[in-house]
Amino acid sequence: MAKLVLVGIDPGYRDVSALQWALEWATATKQDLLVVSGFEIGQAEIPPEFHDEMLAEAHALIDAKIDSVEKEHRAPTQSLIVEGHPAQVVIDAVHSRDPSLVVLGSFGDGGYDQYAVGGVAHEVMAKLSRPVALVRHVGGHITGGEMIVGYDGTAATDDALKWVLNAARSTGARVTVVATGGTAVPEVSHRVEELAGHGIEAQIITVPGDHVDELRRLGDERSAAMIVVGSNGAGRLRELLAGDEGARLIERSDRPVVIVHQSN
Known part of the structure; x- marks a missing residue:
């Protein structure tokens, strides 16, 4: 696992959940x-000092956000x-720093859209092959x-x-x-043992109906x-990024949603 997590935020948006x-x-x-944060000035020519002021303001806003969630041993x-x-x-x-996880949240009018399908998160996920976490609220x-x-x-x-089994091994979380x-x-129990050995316990629940509602309910x-959830699969979860089920899970869940792309 790479030793870097990347979070994209909008300096002008007040929420710091992501x-x-x-x-x-x-x-x-x-x-x-x-x-990481990006800002757009527009096509009009602006004086260099104005550009520097905008950059300094963005840095100040980002620093304030970081300080607002600072804690010991972070x-x-x-x-x-x-x-x-x-x-x-x-x-x-992401291409230059190679993070193990990309985190995106809800964004306001500073350049990022809400991370609904078609927004910034959809564009980022469409061009990246690594896990992306979508965070509207802290879980x-x-x-x-x-x-x-x-x-x-x-x-x-x-x-x-x-x-998720690797993540559980690192954090002591239950699965x-x-x-x-x-x-x-x-079949699932056997696969869990193959991947994680006997050191991680996983509860397995079978769902005959709407798996998205069950994921949300349990969450x-x-x-x-x-x-x-996985993306680009051949089964029922394949529509998570493009279909109605994905919209329900990603847009309505109060839990962070991690999208893991299928490896080649």
């Missing part, structure tokens, strides 16, 4: 945190503020908390299962596997730290 969650995740997994934190389209700034930073505690993962036996959800698509409990009921 930053707070990213800081907790980086601290729990012993990684550094990079706070992960080392750096910031990167660049002129440019917010999504492209995040994408460029339960990461260290020693609970992580819920959707699984249907496809390669994409298998990668999501691998990711709940919501199995769909006719996947049997013994809220258990104050889960996150809900983890």
Whole structure:
């Protein structure tokens, strides 16, 4: 696992949930945190001093946000503020810094859209192959908390299962596997043992109907730290980024949602 977590935030938006969650995740997994923000000035020519003022203001806003969530023994934190389209700034930073996880939250009028499909997060996820966490509200505690993962036996959800088991090993979290698509409990249990050995316990729940509603319900009921799903799979979870089910999970869940892309 790379030793860096990247969070993209809007300096003009007041909510700090994504930053707070990213800081907790980086601290729990012993990684550094990079706070990235992009700002656009427009096409009109502006004096250099005005550009410098805008950059300084953005730095001040980001620093204030970082200070607002500062806590003892937190992960080392750096910031990167660049002129440019917010999504492209995040994408460029990911390519140059190679983080293990990209975190995005709700954004206001400072350049980022709400992370609905078609917004900045959709653009970022479409161009990146690494896990992306979408954080509207901070979930339960990461260290020693609970992580819920959707699984249907496809390669994409298998990668999501691998990711969450590794995360649980690092954080001491409990894992709940919501199995769909006719996947049997013994099959999932065997796969968990193959991937994680006997050191991690996972509760397995089978769902015959709407798996998205069950993921959301369990996430809220258990104050889960996150809900983890795979993308680009061939099974029922394949529509999570583009279909109605994905919109319901991503836009309505009060829990952070981690999207794990299928490996090649």
